[in-house]
Amino acid sequence: MFGRRGSLLLTEIMGVALAAIRANALRSFLTTLGIIIGVGAVITMVSLGEGASRQIQTQIEGMGTNVLSIQPARGRMMGGIASGAARLYADDAVALRDQSNGLLKVAPETSSRLQVTYLRWNDNLEVFGTWPEWFEINNMRLAHGRLFDFGENQGRRRVAVLGSEVPVNLGGTPPELLMGRTIQVRGISFEVIGILEEKGSATPFMNPDNRVYVPLNTALYRVMGGRDFLGGISVQVPGTALMDLAYSEIDRILRRQHQILPGQPADFQIRNFSDLLATFQETQQTFAFLLAGIAAVSLLVGGIGIMNIMLVSVTERTREIGVRKAMGATRLNILFQFLIESLALCLLGGALGVAAGWGGAALVAWQGGMPTAVAMEAVIIALGFSAAIGLFFGIWPARRAAKLDPIVALRYE
Amino acid sequence: MTDMGGNGKSENDVIIRTQGLKKYYVLGAETVRAVRGVDLVIRREEFVAIMGPSGSGKSTFMNLIGCLDTPTDGEYWLNGTSVKELSDNELARIRNKEIGFVFQTFNLLPRATALHNVELPLIYAGVRGRSRREMAREKLELVGLGDRMSHKPPELSGGQRQRVAIARALVNNPALLLADEPTGNLDSVTGEEIMEVLADLNRQGQTILLVTHEHNIAAFARRQVHLLDGLIERDFINHHAGVEA
Numbered sequence: 001m002f003g004r005r006g007s008l009l010l011t012e013i014m015g016v017a018l019a020a021i022r023a024n025a026l027r028s029f030l031t032t033l034g035i036i037i038g039v040g041a042v043i044t045m046v047s048l049g050e051g052a053s054r055q056i057q058t059q060i061e062g063m064g065t066n067v068l069s070i071q072p073a074r075g076r077m078m079g080g081i082a083s084g085a086a087r088l089y090a091d092d093a094v095a096l097r098d099q100s101n102g103l104l105k106v107a108p109e110t111s112s113r114l115q116v117t118y119l120r121w122n123d124n125l126e127v128f129g130t131w132p133e134w135f136e137i138n139n140m141r142l143a144h145g146r147l148f149d150f151g152e153n154q155g156r157r158r159v160a161v162l163g164s165e166v167p168v169n170l171g172g173t174p175p176e177l178l179m180g181r182t183i184q185v186r187g188i189s190f191e192v193i194g195i196l197e198e199k200g201s202a203t204p205f206m207n208p209d210n211r212v213y214v215p216l217n218t219a220l221y222r223v224m225g226g227r228d229f230l231g232g233i234s235v236q237v238p239g240t241a242l243m244d245l246a247y248s249e250i251d252r253i254l255r256r257q258h259q260i261l262p263g264q265p266a267d268f269q270i271r272n273f274s275d276l277l278a279t280f281q282e283t284q285q286t287f288a289f290l291l292a293g294i295a296a297v298s299l300l301v302g303g304i305g306i307m308n309i310m311l312v313s314v315t316e317r318t319r320e321i322g323v324r325k326a327m328g329a330t331r332l333n334i335l336f337q338f339l340i341e342s343l344a345l346c347l348l349g350g351a352l353g354v355a356a357g358w359g360g361a362a363l364v365a366w367q368g369g370m371p372t373a374v375a376m377e378a379v380i381i382a383l384g385f386s387a388a389i390g391l392f393f394g395i396w397p398a399r400r401a402a403k404l405d406p407i408v409a410l411r412y413e
Numbered sequence: 414m415t416d417m418g419g420n421g422k423s424e425n426d427v428i429i430r431t432q433g434l435k436k437y438y439v440l441g442a443e444t445v446r447a448v449r450g451v452d453l454v455i456r457r458e459e460f461v462a463i464m465g466p467s468g469s470g471k472s473t474f475m476n477l478i479g480c481l482d483t484p485t486d487g488e489y490w491l492n493g494t495s496v497k498e499l500s501d502n503e504l505a506r507i508r509n510k511e512i513g514f515v516f517q518t519f520n521l522l523p524r525a526t527a528l529h530n531v532e533l534p535l536i537y538a539g540v541r542g543r544s545r546r547e548m549a550r551e552k553l554e555l556v557g558l559g560d561r562m563s564h565k566p567p568e569l570s571g572g573q574r575q576r577v578a579i580a581r582a583l584v585n586n587p588a589l590l591l592a593d594e595p596t597g598n599l600d601s602v603t604g605e606e607i608m609e610v611l612a613d614l615n616r617q618g619q620t621i622l623l624v625t626h627e628h629n630i631a632a633f634a635r636r637q638v639h640l641l642d643g644l645i646e647r648d649f650i651n652h653h654a655g656v657e658a
Contacts (some may be wrong), residue, residue, distance in 0.1 A: 009536070009537075010540070019524065025509065060486075322520070323520045325481075325508070326479070326514050327508070327514070327533050328509020328537040328585075329537050330537075331502070331505075332502075333505075333537060407476050410481075411428070
């Protein structure tokens with residue numbers, strides 16, 4: 001009794017369901033509002049999360065998985081003494097470079113936000129002191145001029161390499177014209193010797209394109225005014241296969257530098273960017289579960305609304321059900337009619353919700369300047385979930401309709 | 414099988430045969446014996462009026478004949494098929510194919526056009542698009558509504574609505590047209606017009622079972638069956654059928 005007849009009926013029944021939804025357009029819209037808002041909010045949030053996630057991921061990947069970051073241990077108590085005193089110095093970086101038998105490529109880092117002036121323009125920028133190796137480790141390439149060299153670091157020369165956005169912030173001067181010019185950092189004159197290509201991995205916390213790069217020793221002794229400790233040390237290992245060896249070498253060298261006995265906790269920490277990535281993904285997953293929870297609750301509430309309106313619809317159309325049964329509709333025909341109506345209602349709500357979420361994400365991206373990316377999985381899951389809600393909450397009203405006695409239904413006023 | 418009609422016609426002509434048909438309802442502590450054992454034979458091309466005061470069991474009998482209800486006891490053959498043993502789906506198929514309903518309150522779908530209302534039984538019969546519209550159009554033209562096909566019931570008069578309902582009842586070429594007080598909601602002039610339509614259909618060979626309590630309406634039928642307290646009281650041929658009162 002299915003087959004040809006069944007498939008024919010299905011298209012007919014869909015027409016009937018859509019006509020019923022159209023006939024009560026306002027009521028249908030208000031009913032699906034719960035699902036529209038639920039799906040819309042989730043799509044917007046997921047898009048925001050996805051946008052941030054992709055950005056951070058590209059950034060982390062851009063740094064390379066064979067780069068380690070060494071930082072002073074923080075926040076941990078060691079033998080009753082606060083570890084705030086633990087620091088890394090330029091000597092530590094030198095020791096890592098010289099004592100690792102050429103295994104490690106090392107770049108110490110120190111940075112501070114300072115006033116930078118060019119002619120009549122000035123801006124508060126991150127001034128970043130490091131060694132020439134840093135640019136190689138971090139995949140930063142030159143667009144104009146040259147990098148500073150080892151000698152200029154030793155000589156504490158006042159030379160600067162600018163990130164690609166710096167010329168824009170200093171009056172929009174064309175990069176070529178800035179070459180060889182003098183800028184002031186905290187009133188100290190620096191010669192611009194190079195400008196970098198755009199890296200394009202900005203986050204709200206960090207933007208390597210908006211930095212003024214100077215030799216480490218110049219930064220420490222001329223600019224930062226006697227601050228001799230580092231923010232951290234970047235280390236590049238030739239290959240991921242040598243990662244374990246690199247860990248133990250760094251540990252050995254720095255323990256000797258800091259005179260920490262084996263077995264005692266170290267006052268520095270080594271972080272791998274792939275660890276960072278894993279931690280980040282874990283956070284991301286927690287966030288996703290939270291969103292899924294919110295979505296489930298809102299869809300549940302929306303689904304109850306759908307069931308309510310479907311029950312009203314079945315009661316309102318009792319007479320119609322009686323007529324259809326008298327005309328030869330089977331229970332299954334009636335069941336499908338109402339099931340498809342609730343399914344269509346939910347899918348419509350889901351689709352409108354996806355559109356609203358898409359719009360919301362675009363609005364946030366445009367107004368808030370935050371990156372967003374509408375995840376296809378989220379759209380598919382949202383629609384699938386809407387359909388499931390429609391079936392789940394539609395089955396009971398549909399069964400009630402199907403079980404109606406045609407005599408009673410025909411007499412219903 | 415004995416020849417129930419006794420007038421020499423063959424068994425193939427029998428559309429309806431009931432034997433000891435009973436329908437009891439339990440209402441609280443009471444058992445209502447609505448139909449208490451009806452034996453009736455209706456042959457092809459007959460026009461029969463079922464009459465009786467309210468409470469005589471004619472509505473219940475009508476529901477049994479229309480396969481909207483199943484009997485408590487007794488037998489009912491429709492077009493040679495015993496209806497007693499049929500499942501819900503088979504009953505739906507019989508209502509779809511073998512019976513055309515015309516109701517007192519028309520029972521049209523208010524939001525659908527006249528054409529779509531007439532198409533309804535064809536949808537459940539599984540007839541596809543173009544031929545379905547063609548068949549529905551043909552029946553609407555037959556009842557004189559060829560120019561009202563895209564109107565919706567609220568835009569039609571009572572008589573026009575009942576004509577749509579008749580077209581709908583005919584569209585699957587049923588063995589039996591079942592009309593339950595078809596003129597009950599119409600003024601007397603329109604009512605007689607509708608009866609003329611039915612009489613016309615009967616002249617063209619359509620078997621019709623009419624339920625009414627109005628004598629002037631029943632007068633259109635050739636045969637009258639009077640029910641009283643769930644039993645047949647009188648069953649006679651009206652020789653003046655079709656003659657204007």
